[in-house]
Amino acid sequence: MQKVLVAGASGYLGRYLVQAFKQKGYEVRVLVRNKQKLMMSGPFLEPAVSDLIDEVVVGDVTDPNSIMGVCRGIDIVCSTIGLTRQKGSLTFHHVDYLGNLHLLEEAQKANVRKFMYIHVYKGDEMNNPIAEAKQRFVKDLKNSGMNFIIVKPTGYFSDMSEFLKMAQKGRVVLIGDGMKQMNPIHGADLAQFCVDSVLHHDQKELEIGGPNVYRHVEIAAIAFQVSHKKQKLLHIPVALLKALIPFFRIFSRKQYALVKFFLDGMTEEAVAPLYGNHDLKTYFKEIVEHVHNKR
CATH class of the missing domain: 3.40.50.720 (NAD(P)-binding Rossmann-like Domain)
Known part of the structure; x- marks a missing residue:
């Protein structure tokens, strides 16, 4: 063995x-x-x-x-x-x-x-x-x-749960137009x-990557649908966030690293060979059900 x-x-x-x-x-x-x-x-x-x-x-x-x-x-x-x-x-x-x-x-x-x-x-x-x-x-x-x-x-799907958290609070923040694709x-x-x-x-x-390719706006839409919330999106211009990045570095190198990593991930295509059989909508539903059952 x-x-x-x-x-x-x-x-x-x-x-x-x-x-x-x-x-x-x-x-x-x-x-x-x-x-x-x-x-x-x-x-x-x-x-x-x-x-x-x-x-x-x-x-x-x-x-x-x-x-x-x-x-x-x-x-x-x-x-x-x-x-x-x-x-x-x-x-x-x-x-x-x-x-x-x-x-x-x-x-x-x-x-x-x-x-x-x-x-x-x-x-x-x-x-x-x-x-x-x-x-x-x-x-x-x-x-x-x-x-x-x-x-x-x-x-990871766990990363995508941030979309669900934002949707449940009533608004999802997207960087740029939200049209970049990925298959988590x-x-x-x-x-x-x-x-x-x-x-x-x-x-x-x-x-x-996973078996399905989504645009960021599509992930947001799934999160709102599963949360039974009206869709509200806040688009932050890429240029604005890039302009603010140096200030994060001045005041907190720790936060700078996270924000820069997030910016890179949200402004680049991330589509790799498709694999697996789990879909994001089902995963979001499972999280919502799990939270509901804990109450």
């Missing part, structure tokens, strides 16, 4: 990776900072996975001493490690770059057979601190001599793609 380490297993994609690898017969070890999160479902309907895990290692990739030996006996490492928002003094450089580099070094010491890293779509073309930190790690991974797979999803992917579909890719690919960079 092959052994896989899922790093970042308590996150949106990490939970689905645990599920998918277990279903394929792998022995699953996870690396998390808080193992309690594994026992409950996540905020974006991702499943509790504690019962599927063979071994839990509690550690922080930004502290190399806390993850010593984490890859011992492991065949495949799959890393979803990355900041979704700035917390405290940690930066994207500390987590997305150095954190993954520490994990790679442990994988090399343990003679891990393959290292899978979850990157972002067109990450090598973006000019923002988040993508740049990820891309620096990708460069080191490719130069490490390790057999690698780099997966570049267009965006559900965590379960992306995890299945990753597990299949481990078997069939070596030394590869793979772009992937």
